[in-house]
Amino acid sequence: MPAPNIDTIVSLAKRRGFVFPSSEVYGGLGSAWDYGPLGVELCNNVKQAWWRWLVYERDDVEGIDSSIILNRLVWKYSGHEATFNDWLIDCRKCKGRFRADKIVDNKCPSCGASDWTEARPFNTMLQTKLGAVADDDPTALAYLRPETAQGIFINFLNVQTAMRRKLPFGIAQVGKSFRNEVTPGNFILRTREFEQMEMEYFVSPTAEHSKLVDYWVEQYLEWFGSLGIDRENLYLYEVPKEELAHYSKRTVDIMYRYFPEREKPWEELMGIAWRTDFDLSIHSKNKVDEEGKRINPDSTEDLSYFDEPTKQRFYPHVIEPAAGVNRTVLAVLMDAYSEKTNDKGETRVILKLSPQLAPIKAAILPLAKNKPEIVGMAKAIKRSLQPVLRAVYDDTGGIGKLYARQDEIGTPFCITVDHQSLEDEAVTVRNRDTWEQERIKVSELAEHLQKRLKPYPVAPPETI
Numbered sequence: 156m157p158a159p160n161i162d163t164i165v166s167l168a169k170r171r172g173f174v175f176p177s178s179e180v181y182g183g184l185g186s187a188w189d190y191g192p193l194g195v196e197l198c199n200n201v202k203q204a205w206w207r208w209l210v211y212e213r214d215d216v217e218g219i220d221s222s223i224i225l226n227r228l229v230w231k232y233s234g235h236e237a238t239f240n241d242w243l244i245d246c247r248k249c250k251g252r253f254r255a256d257k258i259v260d261n262k263c264p265s266c267g268a269s270d271w272t273e274a275r276p277f278n279t280m281l282q283t284k285l286g287a288v289a290d291d292d293p294t295a296l297a298y299l300r301p302e303t304a305q306g307i308f309i310n311f312l313n314v315q316t317a318m319r320r321k322l323p324f325g326i327a328q329v330g331k332s333f334r335n336e337v338t339p340g341n342f343i344l345r346t347r348e349f350e351q352m353e354m355e356y357f358v359s360p361t362a363e364h365s366k367l368v369d370y371w372v373e374q375y376l377e378w379f380g381s382l383g384i385d386r387e388n389l390y391l392y393e394v395p396k397e398e399l400a401h402y403s404k405r406t407v408d409i410m411y412r413y414f415p416e417r418e419k420p421w422e423e424l425m426g427i428a429w430r431t432d433f434d435l436s437i438h439s440k441n442k443v444d445e446e447g448k449r450i451n452p453d454s455t456e457d458l459s460y461f462d463e464p465t466k467q468r469f470y471p472h473v474i475e476p477a478a479g480v481n482r483t484v485l486a487v488l489m490d491a492y493s494e495k496t497n498d499k500g501e502t503r504v505i506l507k508l509s510p511q512l513a514p515i516k517a518a519i520l521p522l523a524k525n526k527p528e529i530v531g532m533a534k535a536i537k538r539s540l541q542p543v544l545r546a547v548y549d550d551t552g553g554i555g556k557l558y559a560r561q562d563e564i565g566t567p568f569c570i571t572v573d574h575q576s577l578e579d580e581a582v583t584v585r586n587r588d589t590w591e592q593e594r595i596k597v598s599e600l601a602e603h604l605q606k607r608l609k610p611y612p613v614a615p616p617e618t619i
């Protein structure tokens with residue numbers, strides 16, 4: 156049973172230090188969120204799991220970290236300046252402003268009226284100015300990147316040459332992106348500042364591109380499974396031709412059931428797109444149109460690739476799995492949410508996070524905080540575990556309350572130090588999901604926990 160709705164997660168997230176509304180002391184900032192002590196750990200764990208899975212465990216993916224602000228020409232030639240638009244409509248009755256493609260049954264989400272203005276384009280790239288320049292100096296205009304992908308494309312040749320790569324291979328990047336969303340909302344699902352995990356997988360123009368899209372869809376379904384997301388809560392959406400982005404020949408979106416309470420519960424978690432050779436050729440100086448004219452007179456590089464076996468030079472095609480960190484975190488939290496009734500008939504929340512994602516792996520709790528020997532032993536255990544796993548010491552309440560708190564933040568193990576521990580050098584290890592307790596020797600504790608903290612298995616990648 157996942158969370159019944161996003162609001163349940165919003166309240167848990169604030170209460171327990173995962174996510175806070177941003178700028179609250181000044182009344183907040185619409186749809187901006189700050190990640191608290193547990194939220195930052197969860198985000199980092201998601202990003203690390205992704206990086207490990209793609210860059211370390213596979214042999215065909217490199218990582219990079221490009222600038223957020225790129226030369227404006229990147230966005231001119233990528234097509235973003237001309238086409239990265241949302242279609243805006245205004246409700247004539249309540250003056251509300253909305254994204255045209257998100258209106259259901261032609262009704263205004265605020266007042267229910269159906270009296271709309273004409274739809275008009277609105278470019279969603281966030282602008283800034285570089286240097287100490289006059290306000291109206293057009294040469295100072297720059298954009299905060301709306302996707303991490305372009306930073307990868309313009310570095311294709313650098314990475315390929317420096318790392319002596321042959322096709323097929325991928326380049327992965329994780330980082331912030333910015334979009335001036337018309338209607339942000341639904342907690343961390345749609346914000347103006349967010350984080351993406353994108354990978355551009357470069358292949359030959361004669362590869363079976365559609366099959367490769369299917370391959371990456373399957374790989375990501377596996378990966379989301381390893382994060383504890385139930386396959387039942389995921390749905391594949393084949394984007395119809397008329398909705399495809401200008402660079403895409405095929406896109407499959409993996410949707411998550413973010414709104415279980417609604418008739419239409421799905422929203423995009425990530426997309427897997429066949430971006431053709433659009434991006435590499437558009438940034439290349441040698442590419443010409445049908446009339447033999449250079450399509451990019453500003454570029455100083457040619458991002459083509461020489462294929463040794465066929466002695467051919469071409470612009471590689473790209474399969475792009477693009478996922479959001481924040482939407483993954485929200486899906487993980489919703490799927491991990493569960494409730495359990497204790498012996499006293501009280502309902503307890505348990506966040507059944509995959510151990511690899513849990514912000515804290517073990518909480519060390521002294522049964523009596525006024526006993527210096529017990530406190531000393533508990534703190535020493537915390538320090539000894541810390542080099543191998545994230546552990547905390549907590550004595551801020553009675554043991555029942557401390558257990559409940561750790562369950563609610565997804566800590567897989569609580570370790571209790573009691574009077575007996577001083578005698579037998581053993582502690583009680585309590586399992587978050589079963590509430591079962593085992594007595595374990597302190598000398599064997601680290602190994603005992605590490606064995607049980609392994610991530611859910613993910614199948615090894617099939618070779619392409």
Ligand code: ATP
Nearest residue numbers: 336344345346349351423424425426477478479482
């Ligand atoms: P949507 O249609 O929901 O606006 P999109 O199709 O524009 O999303 P992409 O351009 O495919 O999104 O971006 C890839 C991923 O980046 C998305 O699947 C999502 O996980 C994440 N993402 C995009 N926009 C946002 C946003 N405003 N807030 C949070 N995450 C986002």
